[in-house]
Amino acid sequence: MKFLHTADWHLGKLIHGVYMTEDQSEILEQFVELADRIKPDAIIIAGDLYDRSVPPAEAVNLLNETLYKLNVDMKIPVVAISGNHDSADRIAFGSAWYKHSDLHVTGKWSPVLKGVEIKGVRFHSVPYAEPSVIRETLKDDSITSHHDAMKQVVASISSLEDFGEKPEVLVGHSFVTGGSTTDSERTLSVGGAGTVGKELFDSFTYTALGHLHSPYAIRDEKVHYSGSLMKYSFSEANHKKMVKCVTIENQEVSVEEILLKPKRDMVILRGSLEELMKQDFYDRKEDYIKAVLTDEGALIDPINRLRSVYPNVLHLERESTERDKKRDRQVREKHENLSDTELFRRFFAYVTEAEWTEELEAELKESLNVSLKGSDES
Amino acid sequence: MKFLHTADWHLGKLIHGVYMTEDQSEILEQFVELADRIKPDAIIIAGDLYDRSVPPAEAVNLLNETLYKLNVDMKIPVVAISGNHDSADRIAFGSAWYKHSDLHVTGKWSPVLKGVEIKGVRFHSVPYAEPSVIRETLKDDSITSHHDAMKQVVASISSLEDFGEKPEVLVGHSFVTGGSTTDSERTLSVGGAGTVGKELFDSFTYTALGHLHSPYAIRDEKVHYSGSLMKYSFSEANHKKMVKCVTIENQEVSVEEILLKPKRDMVILRGSLEELMKQDFYDRKEDYIKAVLTDEGALIDPINRLRSVYPNVLHLERESTERDKKRDRQVREKHENLSDTELFRRFFAYVTEAEWTEELEAELKESLNVSLKGSDES
Numbered sequence: 001m002k003f004l005h006t007a008d009w010h011l012g013k014l015i016h017g018v019y020m021t022e023d024q025s026e027i028l029e030q031f032v033e034l035a036d037r038i039k040p041d042a043i044i045i046a047g048d049l050y051d052r053s054v055p056p057a058e059a060v061n062l063l064n065e066t067l068y069k070l071n072v073d074m075k076i077p078v079v080a081i082s083g084n085h086d087s088a089d090r091i092a093f094g095s096a097w098y099k100h101s102d103l104h105v106t107g108k109w110s111p112v113l114k115g116v117e118i119k120g121v122r123f124h125s126v127p128y129a130e131p132s133v134i135r136e137t138l139k140d141d142s143i144t145s146h147h148d149a150m151k152q153v154v155a156s157i158s159s160l161e162d163f164g165e166k167p168e169v170l171v172g173h174s175f176v177t178g179g180s181t182t183d184s185e186r187t188l189s190v191g192g193a194g195t196v197g198k199e200l201f202d203s204f205t206y207t208a209l210g211h212l213h214s215p216y217a218i219r220d221e222k223v224h225y226s227g228s229l230m231k232y233s234f235s236e237a238n239h240k241k242m243v244k245c246v247t248i249e250n251q252e253v254s255v256e257e258i259l260l261k262p263k264r265d266m267v268i269l270r271g272s273l274e275e276l277m278k279q280d281f282y283d284r285k286e287d288y289i290k291a292v293l294t295d296e297g298a299l300i301d302p303i304n305r306l307r308s309v310y311p312n313v314l315h316l317e318r319e320s321t322e323r324d325k326k327r328d329r330q331v332r333e334k335h336e337n338l339s340d341t342e343l344f345r346r347f348f349a350y351v352t353e354a355e356w357t358e359e360l361e362a363e364l365k366e367s368l369n370v371s372l373k374g375s376d377e378s
Numbered sequence: 379m380k381f382l383h384t385a386d387w388h389l390g391k392l393i394h395g396v397y398m399t400e401d402q403s404e405i406l407e408q409f410v411e412l413a414d415r416i417k418p419d420a421i422i423i424a425g426d427l428y429d430r431s432v433p434p435a436e437a438v439n440l441l442n443e444t445l446y447k448l449n450v451d452m453k454i455p456v457v458a459i460s461g462n463h464d465s466a467d468r469i470a471f472g473s474a475w476y477k478h479s480d481l482h483v484t485g486k487w488s489p490v491l492k493g494v495e496i497k498g499v500r501f502h503s504v505p506y507a508e509p510s511v512i513r514e515t516l517k518d519d520s521i522t523s524h525h526d527a528m529k530q531v532v533a534s535i536s537s538l539e540d541f542g543e544k545p546e547v548l549v550g551h552s553f554v555t556g557g558s559t560t561d562s563e564r565t566l567s568v569g570g571a572g573t574v575g576k577e578l579f580d581s582f583t584y585t586a587l588g589h590l591h592s593p594y595a596i597r598d599e600k601v602h603y604s605g606s607l608m609k610y611s612f613s614e615a616n617h618k619k620m621v622k623c624v625t626i627e628n629q630e631v632s633v634e635e636i637l638l639k640p641k642r643d644m645v646i647l648r649g650s651l652e653e654l655m656k657q658d659f660y661d662r663k664e665d666y667i668k669a670v671l672t673d674e675g676a677l678i679d680p681i682n683r684l685r686s687v688y689p690n691v692l693h694l695e696r697e698s699t700e701r702d703k704k705r706d707r708q709v710r711e712k713h714e715n716l717s718d719t720e721l722f723r724r725f726f727a728y729v730t731e732a733e734w735t736e737e738l739e740a741e742l743k744e745s746l747n748v749s750l751k752g753s754d755e756s
Binding site for chain 2: 054057058060061063064068071072087089090092093094096097098100101103
């Protein structure tokens with residue numbers, strides 16, 4: 001039995017003011033072609049279908065069309081859950097009608113889910129839920145963290161009478177400990193309460209996770225993140241993006257990585273403006289660019305000069321060199337040893353052409369006295 | 379063949395700051411019980427399922443549950459279209475999967491719709507669409523109004539080869555001429571361009587309309603508004619709210635009205651505050667109230683006094699009597715004949731206890747001169 005594991009589609013994502021819908025549409029076409037070639041027995045989408053609870057209409061259409069191609073046209077069973085970016089209620093709408101064609105969408109967590117069997121493998125959907133929701137549903141006051149919550153959820157799944165007779169796959173959306181984070185995941189909670197221990201999933205043949213965007217966020221034979229569909233922040237610039245093709249035979253798991261190649265990659269280019277304008281980087285012309293300029297002096301309109309070559313520059317940064325930092329430090333130290341009056345005198349000389357007089361100095365001193373005293377009293 | 383015709387559910391509606399979801403949930407329970415009793419062959423919902431393109435999650439859940447009971451539990455075929463309040467894209471999501479259980483939801487208008495046959499009657503879904511959308515799709519520049527658009531849509535339906543061999547029902551969401559309006563429908567366009575002539579529907583056995591909230595907005599044997607599920611503004615206070623039960627036999631139509639009775643009605647109470655506080659109106663205690671007070675003098679905190687008896691007062695108005703109007707007119711006329719200085723002197727006497735002196739009068743005159751001159755020059 002062979003299935004594709006993907007997650008974190010984030011349809012409707014906006015990056016630096018640019019909607020990614022067109023790019024997402026292209027990469028999903030690749031995904032559909034891939035599915036057509038591989039002909040998996042199922043497709044698992046482990047949460048964050050959309051980037052927000054109310055996605056733009058284009059994203060709604062894109063998800064509808066993609067699921068239609070996969071599930072109705074190609075007749076591939078699909079198991080999808082909602083993630084922390086999705087609205088559980090909105091994702092849940094209509095799911096009762098999808099089941100007949102083996103489209104299993106779970107928006108809201110419920111303790112009565114019995115899992116879905118596809119070609120001898122049972123899939124258990126655990127959509128993202130706040131610990132408080134699971135605490136109230138299970139009436140278990142001891143649940144205060146995501147770890148506690150997942151522990152009870154797993155306990156309820158494992159208590160199924162025939163648990164383990166056939167391969168069992170958990171589909172979840174959590175921050176499992178050991179995972180490395182990026183800038184485009186939304187923190188589940190402050191501190192450690194958001195994480196879930198990997199050991200909870202020991203009894204499953206495979207755990208298909210979403211939430212962290214790196215496919216290598218966890219290195220484990222049986223617990224996997226697929227990683228996101230595309231790069232969704234520059235902190236992911238060095239990620240490989242992929243779909244994991246999972247084969248389960250006689251309770252044994254093997255995982256194959258299938259890379260996804262977007263039309264426009266997301267890269268960081270580092271160098272002087274002059275260097276970046278040279279042909280060396282021209283194969284990056286269509287990509288989404290974060291440019292880190294190493295120039296030291298002033299630059300005239302660097303963003304528009306870059307855009308004349310790279311239309312999709314999203315972000316520009318100036319790298320402070322060691323010399324910059326040393327100079328800043330020196331200036332600061334020098335200023336720290338000057339009196340207030342002397343600092344003002346220099347500022348005065350810098351912004352006016354008038355002469356500095358003793359009268360001005362006397363007035364300044366008095367004003368300083370008054371205002372400093374005033375601030376002490378307030 | 380017998381079907382229920384309803385429309386304008388407006389789930390998620392907010393009236394005077396109060397969400398109607400609880401009331402809508404109650405009235406939909408009544409509707410479900412009604413359907414269970416009557417056992418219709420189909421249910422038609424002619425648009426405006428939601429009150430806005432992005433309804434609150436509670437409204438999404440309510441629609442999901444209601445359709446589930448009707449279509450999955452009770453196995454009644456449902457034909458629903460989007461109205462001008464709905465988002466066509468969001469309503470369309472998932473509709474491909476609903477069809478297998480005869481839930482036919484049409485979000486976006488398309489010229490390739492062939493209609494749906496249920497027990498020998500064919501239903502043609504014409505969801506709300508801007509004339510420009512139909513103009514572009516049909517590549518027909520002559521379409522500039524809703525009437526033109528509907529004319530072409532009807533022409534394309536009537537051109538079906540077997541049109542008219544069996545009873546044909548059009549399901550639409552339009553402002554059909556002759557209909558009377560209320561305050562809670564959103565105007566489709568300014569002027570007459572939003573209306574559609576009734577004669578366009580002559581070739582249909584029955585036309586099931588949504589948009590206007592009165593079930594009697596049109597008086598015609600074959601063209602009907604069902605009216606809204608509930609009263610959605612005080613201008614509908616005198617409406618009867620109902621579901622129309624339509625029977626088609628041998629191409630003959632008969633329509634039965636089945637009244638819906640909400641837990642809380644929407645009523646206008648008129649009288650003096652003292653009268654309204656009396657027991658005479660106490661059977662209205664739980665209703666949504668617009669109070670029109672006929673008192674003439676000042677009243678202390680009338681809204682909270684009313685709320686102590688009627689917790690659901692939504693709106694309060696003071697009725698201006700003939701005497702009020704006459705007094706206003708007299709005051710205005712009197713003031714028009716006074717000089718600016720005299721007007722100010724009276725105001726001064728009204729707001730201070732100081733004495734009016736000649737010096738003040740001189741100062742005022744000068745100030746008036748300066749400021750009036752100033753305003754002329756500016």
